[in-house]
Amino acid sequence: MEAFQVWLVRTLGGAYGVVSPFTNSAWGWPACETLHFLGLSLLVGTIGMFDLRLLGMAKRVPIVALHRLVPWGILGYGINVITGALFLMTEPREYIYNPAFHFKMLFMALAGFNVLAFYLTTFRKVKVLGSGDDAPRVAKVMASASILLWISVLVCGRLLTFYRPGLCGAERAGFLSTCIP
């Protein structure tokens, strides 16, 4: 995997010349961080609310009606993919060798699979439910997974600064390198 990480750093770093005049400007990085936090709030608020309804909160709300807020969560997600990509292209090594980032990507991938599974399986049944109806058990399991996974993504994001990678010493990496070769 180390070769893959080296390749990622080189590829992402290829955009450095394009993004760094903005991200390394006086307010570029703080502006991106601010947008990243606004985006995460939008995602947590709208998707979290949808998940809570699936779990039985505010039961008189028809689930399809609340589903109309999901595009706002996708907007938040999109803002965060863009600002996140800018961070990655500016400081690729800080992320690619950071164990907190590895887990953040793992939880994001799992959250993505969870979304996919939700729409491919139970959404058809959930869509027809009205005011006061209980969601099927599968939907509830997926809603709980969604809440737990997004919280994990948030926590890993905050842990990034506490697990900054250093340069590799004599020790060699395991599956994923957590030091800069």
Add this chain to the structure above:
Amino acid sequence: MNSLFVWLESSSFSVWVRESNSVFAFPAILSLHTIGMGLVAGLNAAIDLRILGFAPRVPLMEMKRFFPLVWIAFWVNAASGVVLLIGYPTKALTNPVFYSKLLFIALGLAVLLLLKRHVFRDPRLDENPVPRMGRMLAVASLACWTGAITAGRLLAYTYVRLLSI
């Protein structure tokens, strides 16, 4: 003020918050503060968007059920915020941006209380379009929470003094 900072920063709790290598110290407190932020700002934003006319088939009255969670998240953040403040009192209290953050939060809470009193108290809320006053409050709420998050994020870049000890 300076002697207060010195006294606080040399207390063992403040030192623990700042210097402990445990993930349950600074990283955990910061994570809680972020989860709470997402819930307070995000759930408020979802309710505001509904007031402004998005997801129109959602009965607005039923969105009241999310207010208790907003308050729980708010108190989690008030508590974690106080702990962070004990860790770095000089850093926060000598930065004007910190006071603007507190102001945005106070205004956001005031708007939330006004929404409860003027919009959600009407039992026929879902039979009529939301009054203009309610829509203005929703816009104000979105602005306040955006302001609070922006100010909070900028604290990391605008502080003038980190510690007094």
